[in-house]
Amino acid sequence: GAGVSQSPSNKVTEKGKDVELRCDPISGHTALYWYRQSLGQGLEFLIYFQGNSAPDKSGLPSDRFSAERTGGSVSTLTIQRTQQEDSAVYLCASSSPPNTQYFGPGTRLTVL
Amino acid sequence: AQRVTQPEKLLSVFKGAPVELKCNYSYSGSPELFWYVQYSRQRLQLLLRHISRESIKGFTADLNKGETSFHLKKPFAQEEDSAMYYCALRALNLILTGGGNKLTFGTGTQLKVEL
Numbered sequence: 141g142a143g144v145s146q147s148p149s150n151k152v153t154e155k156g157k158d159v160e161l162r163c164d165p166i167s168g169h170t171a172l173y174w175y176r177q178s179l180g181q182g183l184e185f186l187i188y189f190q191g192n193s194a195p196d197k198s199g200l201p202s203d204r205f206s207a208e209r210t211g212g213s214v215s216t217l218t219i220q221r222t223q224q225e226d227s228a229v230y231l232c233a234s235s236s237p238p239n240t241q242y243f244g245p246g247t248r249l250t251v252l
Numbered sequence: 253a254q255r256v257t258q259p260e261k262l263l264s265v266f267k268g269a270p271v272e273l274k275c276n277y278s279y280s281g282s283p284e285l286f287w288y289v290q291y292s293r294q295r296l297q298l299l300l301r302h303i304s305r306e307s308i309k310g311f312t313a314d315l316n317k318g319e320t321s322f323h324l325k326k327p328f329a330q331e332e333d334s335a336m337y338y339c340a341l342r343a344l345n346l347i348l349t350g351g352g353n354k355l356t357f358g359t360g361t362q363l364k365v366e367l
Contacts, residue, residue, distance in 0.1 A: 185356065237353055
């Protein structure tokens, strides 16, 4: 079946602009996660959704970062007023808790 | 808070040689440990989890609570094993208390198997 999909695959933006990253989880998966993969930093947890609510937002690095999930499916991660340090690969994962998390291909964000 | 440490950024071995990728963790509660692998130009995928106690692609990993380690081992490395390997921890206590099952990852080890 279809796996987790993310769009766009690559995004280049200018410092100060807003960006939206999209994640389509595996159908039926109630849990959705966002992670960030930075050079030399490994993968950092950003936010977790169970259904449409986000019980754990502890990994969001600043109030410029926000995320929402609608209909228990698609999620959007929004970064406002992007900075160069936001450049990273943003990964989305979904699961049917407490089972294995399946990862998407990621969105590579470059902030110039 | 939980923490996962992978001390080696790069591990280079010859084909047929044994491989051991190190992973240490710190967490005061009950952890669940995983190894994820990312092959070139592919997405991150689960390799194995300590609860399953199985061997995948010849790899095994044993959770050692005394040493707080979960090292990944393979007796004979193959060229196709070349990839980035991440150790990850899930805090079981948080799951039971509704805190979700986010993964805490190490910084990864790049395994290069040379001919």
